[in-house]
Amino acid sequence: MERPQPSxxxxxxLLRRTAAAFTSLMALAATSLVAGHGAEATSEGPCALxxxxxxxxxxxxxxxxAYPRPNRSLDAVMxxxxxxxxxxxxxxxxxxxxxxxxxxxFYEKASYGKFTLRAHPELRWLPMxxxxxxxxxxRDWDPARRTAYLxxxxxxxxxxxxxxxxxxxxxxxxxxxxxxxxxxTKVVNFERPMRADGTDIKRIVTxxxxxxxxxxxxxxxxxxxxxxxxxxxxxxxxxxxxxxxVGDWDVMGSxxxxxxxxxxxxxxxxxxxxxxxxxxxxxxxxxxxxxxxIAAAPAVGxxxxxxxxxxxxxxxxxxxxxxxxxxxxxxxxxxxxxxxYRVRGGTESGGGPVEVVDTHPRSQACWDRSVYPPLADAPxxxxxxxxxxxxRTRVEVADRTPTGAWTVKITPSV
Numbered sequence: 001m002e003r004p005q006p007s008x009x010x011x012x013x014l015l016r017r018t019a020a021a022f023t024s025l026m027a028l029a030a031t032s033l034v035a036g037h038g039a040e041a042t043s044e045g046p047c048a049l050x051x052x053x054x055x056x057x058x059x060x061x062x063x064x065x066a067y068p069r070p071n072r073s074l075d076a077v078m079x080x081x082x083x084x085x086x087x088x089x090x091x092x093x094x095x096x097x098x099x100x101x102x103x104x105x106f107y108e109k110a111s112y113g114k115f116t117l118r119a120h121p122e123l124r125w126l127p128m129x130x131x132x133x134x135x136x137x138x139r140d141w142d143p144a145r146r147t148a149y150l151x152x153x154x155x156x157x158x159x160x161x162x163x164x165x166x167x168x169x170x171x172x173x174x175x176x177x178x179x180x181x182x183x184x185t186k187v188v189n190f191e192r193p194m195r196a197d198g199t200d201i202k203r204i205v206t207x208x209x210x211x212x213x214x215x216x217x218x219x220x221x222x223x224x225x226x227x228x229x230x231x232x233x234x235x236x237x238x239x240x241x242x243x244x245x246v247g248d249w250d251v252m253g254s255x256x257x258x259x260x261x262x263x264x265x266x267x268x269x270x271x272x273x274x275x276x277x278x279x280x281x282x283x284x285x286x287x288x289x290x291x292x293x294i295a296a297a298p299a300v301g302x303x304x305x306x307x308x309x310x311x312x313x314x315x316x317x318x319x320x321x322x323x324x325x326x327x328x329x330x331x332x333x334x335x336x337x338x339x340x341y342r343v344r345g346g347t348e349s350g351g352g353p354v355e356v357v358d359t360h361p362r363s364q365a366c367w368d369r370s371v372y373p374p375l376a377d378a379p380x381x382x383x384x385x386x387x388x389x390x391x392r393t394r395v396e397v398a399d400r401t402p403t404g405a406w407t408v409k410i411t412p413s414v
Contacts, residue, residue, distance in 0.1 A: 039064060044268070047280035047310035049318055049345035056229035058353045059316060059345035060269040066202060067227040068167045070107065070115040071271035076168035076222075078121040079157050085131035086177035090211045095172055096121035098211060099218040106219040106251070109328045110262050111272045112298050117222070120166070125174070126156040132179030137208060139183045150188065150204065154196070164197035168225055170218070172207040182210045185217060187224040216255035223252050228266055229349035246356045247375030249324070249339060253354075254371045261295040261329035263354065264308035264322040265343050279309045286411045291321070291338065293404060295328035305405065311393050311412050316345035319357075319393055323406040324379055334366035337379025338397050338406050340388060359386040382406075 039051065039062035051059035063069055078100075080092040100119040107117050129152055136145040153171050163169065173180045185208050193200035205221050224230075231253035232242045248257035250266065267273045281287045289306055298304045309321040320343050325336045340357040347353040359380045364373035380386055385396040396409040 045275055045278070045280050047278070047312045047318060048268075049312075049316050049343065052316060052346045054346050054348045054353070056224070056227055056349040056353070057345055058229060058265060058269065058343055058347075060265075063271075064227055068225065069271055070111065070117070070226050073116040073118060074167040075118045075120060075165060076170060077161060077163070077166040078119060078170040078172055079153070079161065080122065080125050080172050080174075081128050081153055081156065082125040082174045083128050083130070083132040083177045083179070085133060085179070086174055088125055088174045089176045090174075092121060092123045092125060092172075095175070095211060096123065098209070098213045099170075099207075102216075103218045103222060106216065106260075106329060107222070109295070109297070110267065111270070112304070114272050115270075117168070122157075122161060126153075126160070128152050128156060132173070132177035135179060137173070137179055137181045137184050139181070139186075141184060146188065149206075154194075158196075162197050163201060164199040168205065168222065169201065169203075170205045170207055172209075175208070175210045180208050182208050182214075184208045185221060187221055214255055216251050216257075216260055219251050219260070220255040223262075223266075226270060228252050228262075228269075229353050231352075231354050232350070233352065234350060241372060243372035243375070245352050246341070246354055247372040247378065248334065248370055249341075249356055249375070249378070250354070251329075256371050258366065258369055258371075258376070259295075259324055259330040259333035261324075263320065263341065264294045265310075265320050265341075265354070267294070268308060273307055277304060277307045279306050281309055281311045281410050281412055283312070283412050286409055288398075288407070288409050290401065291323040291406045291408055293323045293325035293327055293330075293406075295330040296325065296404070297328060309408065309410060311391075311410065313342075313391055313393075318343045318345075319388060319391060321395060321408065321410065323408075325404060327404075334370055334376040335379055335381075337381045337384075338395065338408055339379045340386070340395055357386075357388055359384070 048061045049059040050061045051057045082088050104117045107115050135149040136142055187203055187205050189203045193202040231246045231250055233244050243254050246253035248259050250263050251260040279289050292305045292307050294307055311319040321340050324339050326333050342355045344353050356375050356378050358378045360377045365377035367373040370376035380397045382397050382400050387394045392413055394411040398407040400406055
């Protein structure tokens with residue numbers, strides 16, 4: 001099972017350059033892009049948490065312009081790398097088909113058609129100068145060997161690829177080469193961008209998947225390209241449960257999840273939900289609202305109601321409340337209902353910036369399919385009421401409308 005690295009340069013998930021650019025790449029340490037890069041202001045209202053210096057902060061009052069924002073069409077190049085110690089058994093076209101158009105369709109559904117990821121695979125093998133085993137490819141990759149791999153790969157692609165045309169770069173290694181470790185798929189961020197064809201290259205997705213690959217793996221890794229955090233928990237010893245924070249409920253937690261659509265908070269951050277679709281719940285009294293399922297396609301004409309309710313709980317914390325139903329990217333969900341989760345804007349990627357609230361802590365569901373059965377039945381159903389521990393916020397699901405929306409009562413102070 002692929003598990004991207006926690007926060008840092010590495011996440012799981014030309015060049016017409018001068019010699020100085022090579023030197024710059026070699027000098028890059030294992031550091032991530034910092035949140036202090038240029039910001040694009042937004043006007044998202046009082047429940048929008050502030051963006052903090054945390055890596056992939058879920059604060060969304062500003063957009064970090066070091067990352068491309070997927071609220072428009074973006075172009076991605078896919079480059080295929082072979083090695084002298086292996087003859088590829090799978091062609092580039094087959095490997096490209098492992099990921100596209102599935103990844104583009106995932107984002108088209110998640111964004112309600114507001115974002116298109118256009119893939120441009122270079123359907124030929126580009127030979128690397130060294131054997132696959134010489135690069136020491138692995139999850140916790142030696143920085144010097146990783147740099148050597150990137151240097152050689154970009155040099156091989158330079159004569160053929162105009163990188164100024166692309167927003168996203170995927171480097172796909174021959175999956176059958178003896179030194180390729182499928183657990184090493186991840187994103188490499190550069191603290192100082194490389195220049196290529198008159199454009200900055202700030203990060204590269206290195207793909208080492210087997211054929212066929214892990215489900216939704218490129219949707220997960222591409223999420224990092226858009227400044228989304230890892231939502232899983234990586235045990236210190238590498239053993240135990242990885243999915244204790246969010247379970248099946250977002251592809252940034254697990255690409256194997258049964259309900260992998262992005263949380264409404266992510267969709268708000270990425271620009272796919274606007275202020276009219278987010279309800280900032282008043283701090284006193286009871287708010288009655290109707291939540292459209294977060295994965296449902298917009299109604300005819302593009303009109304849509306409230307998708308996300310937010311209760312501000314602190315300077316950089318909030319409770320988010322949304323409906324999850326068996327539709328869109330969530331069509332294989334284990335349970336339907338109203339999902340509650342905590343958002344922490346100051347928490348690093350991989351440290352638990354999102355935590356799903358288990359409204360049924362004494363039960364579990366779909367043990368044969370769920371990545372973490374204790375959270376598979378986390379949503380509230382019709383007629384159920386739950387008070388979030390430590391937050392004094394009560395959520396009641398009153399009913400479900402004929403169109404599939406959920407009527408919810410939220411009382412922030414009980």
